[in-house]
Amino acid sequence: MMTPLQQVVMAVIQITVLISIILLIVPVMTFAERKVIGYIQVRLGATRQAGGIRGFAAGINKLSWHLGRIPILSFLRGLPVFAADGLKLLLKEDIVPDRADRFVFVIAPVICMIPAFATFAVICFYPGTLFVFPEPFPIVGGLPFTGFLTDINVGLLYIMAVGSIGVYGIVLGGWASNSKYPLLGGLRSAAQIISYEIPLSLSLLAAVVLAGTLNFRELSVYLAGVPTVTAAGTTVQMPLLAGIPLFLGFFFYLTCGFAETNRVPFDLAEAETELVSGFHTEYTGMKFAWFMLAEYANMMAVSAIAAGFFLGGHYLLPFGLQRFVPDSMPFLAQPSLLFFFGKVFFLLFVFLWVRATLPRYRYDQLMSVGWKWLIPVTLVNLLIAAAIRFIL
Amino acid sequence: MSILKKLLPIDIASGMKLTGKYFGRNFLQANRSKKHIHITVEYPETPITIAPRYRGRLQMLRDEQGEIKCVCCLACEKICPTQVITIEKGKKEGRKTPYPTRYDFEMERCIFCEFCVESCGFDSIILNHQFELAAYNREDFSLGMEGQFQDMFRVSPVGQHSIASSAAPDAPDYTR
Numbered sequence: 001m002m003t004p005l006q007q008v009v010m011a012v013i014q015i016t017v018l019i020s021i022i023l024l025i026v027p028v029m030t031f032a033e034r035k036v037i038g039y040i041q042v043r044l045g046a047t048r049q050a051g052g053i054r055g056f057a058a059g060i061n062k063l064s065w066h067l068g069r070i071p072i073l074s075f076l077r078g079l080p081v082f083a084a085d086g087l088k089l090l091l092k093e094d095i096v097p098d099r100a101d102r103f104v105f106v107i108a109p110v111i112c113m114i115p116a117f118a119t120f121a122v123i124c125f126y127p128g129t130l131f132v133f134p135e136p137f138p139i140v141g142g143l144p145f146t147g148f149l150t151d152i153n154v155g156l157l158y159i160m161a162v163g164s165i166g167v168y169g170i171v172l173g174g175w176a177s178n179s180k181y182p183l184l185g186g187l188r189s190a191a192q193i194i195s196y197e198i199p200l201s202l203s204l205l206a207a208v209v210l211a212g213t214l215n216f217r218e219l220s221v222y223l224a225g226v227p228t229v230t231a232a233g234t235t236v237q238m239p240l241l242a243g244i245p246l247f248l249g250f251f252f253y254l255t256c257g258f259a260e261t262n263r264v265p266f267d268l269a270e271a272e273t274e275l276v277s278g279f280h281t282e283y284t285g286m287k288f289a290w291f292m293l294a295e296y297a298n299m300m301a302v303s304a305i306a307a308g309f310f311l312g313g314h315y316l317l318p319f320g321l322q323r324f325v326p327d328s329m330p331f332l333a334q335p336s337l338l339f340f341f342g343k344v345f346f347l348l349f350v351f352l353w354v355r356a357t358l359p360r361y362r363y364d365q366l367m368s369v370g371w372k373w374l375i376p377v378t379l380v381n382l383l384i385a386a387a388i389r390f391i392l
Numbered sequence: 393m394s395i396l397k398k399l400l401p402i403d404i405a406s407g408m409k410l411t412g413k414y415f416g417r418n419f420l421q422a423n424r425s426k427k428h429i430h431i432t433v434e435y436p437e438t439p440i441t442i443a444p445r446y447r448g449r450l451q452m453l454r455d456e457q458g459e460i461k462c463v464c465c466l467a468c469e470k471i472c473p474t475q476v477i478t479i480e481k482g483k484k485e486g487r488k489t490p491y492p493t494r495y496d497f498e499m500e501r502c503i504f505c506e507f508c509v510e511s512c513g514f515d516s517i518i519l520n521h522q523f524e525l526a527a528y529n530r531e532d533f534s535l536g537m538e539g540q541f542q543d544m545f546r547v548s549p550v551g552q553h554s555i556a557s558s559a560a561p562d563a564p565d566y567t568r
Contacts (some may be wrong), residue, residue: 039418040411044433065434357411358404378400 004112004145009139014149018120025348026296033074033352046078060136067136092285097178100282104176105223109290112169114328116297117163122155124148124217125302126314126337147337148217155216159305160201163260166298167193170262170269173291174279186276188363189269190334192259195370200256202378206385207309210242215259220313221335225320239392245318245385250310250319252378257372261295263351265358268366281358303347307340311347314340347362434448447519448479450497461516463549464490468508474501477508491539499525499541500533 002010031046047068048061064077081140096105135141166189174186208214211222221228223246227237259266270278272319280291290363311318313334316325325333361369421429442448453461464481482493506519528534 022497036415039430042414042418043426044418044430047434068434271427353408353411353415355405356415374400 006139006143010145012336013140014145015157018149019117021299022117022120022297023293025300026293027086028290029299029329029348030085031078032348034081036349036352038357040353046081048077049081049084050342051095089289094285094287095282097126097323099178099284101176101178104121105282106287108169108173108176109287109294110169111172111289112166112233112294113290113297115169116294116301118162119159119298120304121149122152122158122216123301124151124155124220124308124313125304125340127221127335128218130337137375141368149216151215153213153215156204156214157221159216159301160197160224162194163298165195166294167174169291169294172281173283177279177282179282181275182279182281184273185269185281186273187268187272188275189262189279192262192266192268192366192370195367196256198261199252199370199374202258202375202382203252203256204305204309206245206249206378208381209385209389210238210245216308220308221315223309223320224312224315224317224322226315226322234272237323237389238320240320240323240384241392242388245381245388246310246319248371248381249378249385250306252381253306253310254302254347255374257306258307258351259366261298261302261351263295263299264355265361266366267360268363271360273360279336299348299351300344302342303351306347307343311343312339313343318343346382400556409422411479437560438512442521446521446523447506448522449499449520449525450502450508451518452524452537453518454497458485460492461514462495463514463516464492465513466515467511471507471511472504473505473507476502495537497535498528498533 010178023334036272037227041211048064049057055166060080067077068074095205102150124147128147129144130147132144133140133142170189174189176181176183197370207219207223211219213222219226222238224359225240227235230236258264261338262269270280272278275281280288283291305315312320312322314337315322316336316339327333417429442476455461464479466479469475469477469479476498478494478496479492480494481490484491504519509517509519
């Protein structure tokens with residue numbers, strides 16, 4: 001049994017690893033966004049940075065031009081741009097508008113960012129021990145490093161609750177800017193997130209009804225379709241038909257996830273053609289970077305939840321089809337961190353893909369899609385899931 | 393049926409299919425040096441193709457003997473809407489036709505209308521394909537005959553760094 005000190009140290013280590021992974025993926029995502037949207041629009045995306053004919057920047061540009069001839073390395077050509085982007089955000093002047101509510105203005109990005117990161121506390125990346133610390137380690141020697149931070153029984157409830165806090169940051173940021181456009185953007189975001197929280201929860205409820213638990217780890221293992229042993233000692237396995245509500249629910253959840261994270265085509269909170277850039281119009285420098293960080297972390301959280309619940313989590317096949325993979329197969333039958341991150345990265349790619357494809361919804365269209373279509377349809381989906389659970 | 397059509401996002405799916413197709417094609421072949429699908433050009437390194445009718449900087453031409461073709465009929469000077477051309481008539485040993493001792497071209501006011509080239513009866517001037525005409529000094533825009541600060545037979549100093557323009561003024565192939 002772990003002592004309190006060991007527990008704290010273990011938690012700190014796991015949180016550090018998790019946050020560093022998020023902080024690593026977020027800037028890579030901003031880089032990938034340039035490249036992916038570039039490729040879709042028959043361009044190359046970022047390949048070089050601004051600079052003169054001579055000098056340091058020109059040297060890097062020349063290097064990246066030669067890099068373009070090497071097959072795989074050529075995709076990394078714009079990387080100096082992303083380093084320059086990060087440096088720029090750090091070094092930029094931090095402007096607070098004259099009549100802004102200073103305290104709220106400063107705290108809004110933090111309110112936006114912390115829930116986005118806190119969501120990852122219950123997300124299960126791997127349903128077991130990744131590795132055990134060797135004995136020579138001072139405090140944590142011999143302790144297992146698990147693929148999840150916490151394994152609480154109300155994991156999903158926690159995600160829903162924490163995820164809803166993020167909108168406070170957006171609304172407060174819009175209000176504290178003391179400007180019309182940010183305020184409109186913040187209010188739009190609030191209305192949008194309230195509307196889409198309902199179908200989001202309903203689509204997740206279908207999964208919960210099937211599995212009969214709110215624990216993220218148990219949910220993802222059960223919904224992958226592999227036989228699991230419950231605490232009572234009986235073996236349970238998801239019926240094959242349950243893949244139907246899962247399949248439908250995945251698309252409903254993804255649609256609502258786009259709305260929850262304020263991404264295109266639901267980015268009415270920062271509709272730049274109407275509202276300059278919405279709630280973060282007045283934000284500059286590091287505070288703006290925090291909003292960006294929160295948005296990308298939210299995208300990751302939504303992708304991780306969708307991957308864990310609907311796409312079979314850490315198993316290979318989605319929608320409960322994992323049962324068809326025979327146990328004798330060495331790698332494919334086992335849960336793996338690789339499968340989970342593969343799914344997460346694919347869903348992150350889908351975010352960019354959709355951004356490059358779909359135009360923004362009009363405000364009334366957004367509301368009508370949310371209330372008139374998604375809520376009834378997710379309710380029907382929940383009904384199907386409940387029927388399958390009741391009959392089979 | 394219509395309700396099904398409204399429920400199923402067919403249009404979104406077809407749009408995603410199209411963009412996915414383009415992504416796949418470009419992702420696999422965009423950065424290879426041999427086959428390009430992307431429509432953008434990596435400009436300073438890759439020479440760009442310029443349309444034959446492109447109107448770049450004014451340039452004087454020479455004939456086969458290396459003589460300047462211009463005979464100082466002043467047609468270009470007269471027709472120029474912004475009056476950027478100034479010609480001074482002169483004589484040269486062993487040449488029957490008049491010889492321009494001065495042919496000043498002030499590019500900062502030029503509107504690149506190509507009237508001068510059209511009016512020229514001796515095909516002695518041309519608007520070449522040099523498009524990198526930006527400069528830091530005003531003096532860089534006044535061009536003239538050989539021996540002046542910047543003559544009309546060479547590339548402008550700004551354009552000299554680019555591969556794209558290196559072939560344009562001195563090489564005889566103007567249709568590139």
